[in-house]
Amino acid sequence: MNKYLTATIKENSRINGSNNLLALYIKDTSENPVPGQFYMLEVSSSYDPLLKRPLSIFRKINNELQFLYRIKGKGTEKLQKMREGTNISIIGPLGNGYPLPSEKQIPLLIAGGVGVASIFSLAEKLDKKAYVFYGGRNKDELVMKDEIRNFAKELFISTDDGSEGEKGTVIDILNKFLDSQGSMESLVIYVCGPLPMLRAVAEVAVNKKIAGYISAEENMACGIGACLGCVIKTKHNYKRVCREGPVFSIHEIIWE
Numbered sequence: 001m002n003k004y005l006t007a008t009i010k011e012n013s014r015i016n017g018s019n020n021l022l023a024l025y026i027k028d029t030s031e032n033p034v035p036g037q038f039y040m041l042e043v044s045s046s047y048d049p050l051l052k053r054p055l056s057i058f059r060k061i062n063n064e065l066q067f068l069y070r071i072k073g074k075g076t077e078k079l080q081k082m083r084e085g086t087n088i089s090i091i092g093p094l095g096n097g098y099p100l101p102s103e104k105q106i107p108l109l110i111a112g113g114v115g116v117a118s119i120f121s122l123a124e125k126l127d128k129k130a131y132v133f134y135g136g137r138n139k140d141e142l143v144m145k146d147e148i149r150n151f152a153k154e155l156f157i158s159t160d161d162g163s164e165g166e167k168g169t170v171i172d173i174l175n176k177f178l179d180s181q182g183s184m185e186s187l188v189i190y191v192c193g194p195l196p197m198l199r200a201v202a203e204v205a206v207n208k209k210i211a212g213y214i215s216a217e218e219n220m221a222c223g224i225g226a227c228l229g230c231v232i233k234t235k236h237n238y239k240r241v242c243r244e245g246p247v248f249s250i251h252e253i254i255w256e
């Protein structure tokens, strides 16, 4: 199936804080992305920066692909300046996506910052089945809370400065929830966010023997498995985040 697509920017706007929403119109609707998959986006019409940038699929509505992104550096700065009507080359959907929980499992979805983009699409798919834990530095960093509340069994929020939800990190609200649970056996974790948060959640999962999945992040060059620029160390040797991931078992990654 053709993954090399040309899309047209329908909307590219600031939502709040440093979060932006990008909506692309695509003519070719042949392949539907699943939660956890991503696209490589050309962020400039010149060769600077040369490489496309990876963004998780946030939502797809008919012929419209939506992404949530935060400005990090040159590429995302340029992306933010691209106006409606501009054509943009994209590759996707790429990667493996989240394995869905079994009927018996209770999914715990954990999002940090803009990691909410891929967790949102999973929450939507699981429709009221999942507990969602969402942390940010302050209330201006949190987006789409009302929508998430609609899809979640329950939404727990934390902010570092206490401006919304519990004061502290997402690990604090997760631990509080786990302390209220009898058995960990039927729980399954899904997490996407910054590296220190991924490590901390993985530590909780290992200590409490909870199953789960992590959406890993690495800088990407090709996005299609050819350059080996995105490898991470796992218990089963090195794996490419763009091809074998970005979703890995929470117990598989070797943190260095």
Ligand SMILES: Cc1cc2nc3c(=O)[nH]c(=O)nc-3n(C[C@H](O)[C@H](O)[C@H](O)COP(=O)(O)OP(=O)(O)OC[C@H]3O[C@@H](n4cnc5c(N)ncnc54)[C@H](O)[C@@H]3O)c2cc1C
Pocket: 038, 049, 053, 054, 055, 056, 057, 067, 068, 069, 070, 071, 072, 073, 074, 075, 076, 077, 114, 117, 118, 216, 217, 218, 219, 220, 246
């Ligand atoms: C599978 C995947 C899905 C992603 N989904 C989203 C998303 O939905 N929304 C979103 O805002 N961001 C997402 N990212 C991160 C996003 O790709 C980077 O923020 C972006 O590529 C930075 O490009 P830049 O040119 O603006 O910054 P650069 O100038 O390339 O880098 C600026 C800073 O950001 C760091 N950085 C660069 N790339 C990454 C990366 N991949 N992960 C973490 N830090 C990085 C650099 O180390 C540097 O410190 C995703 C990354 C991956 C791998």
Ligand code: FES
Pocket: 219, 220, 221, 222, 223, 224, 225, 226, 227, 228, 229, 230, 231, 240, 241, 242, 243
């Ligand atoms: S980015 Fe090239 S192999 Fe993953």
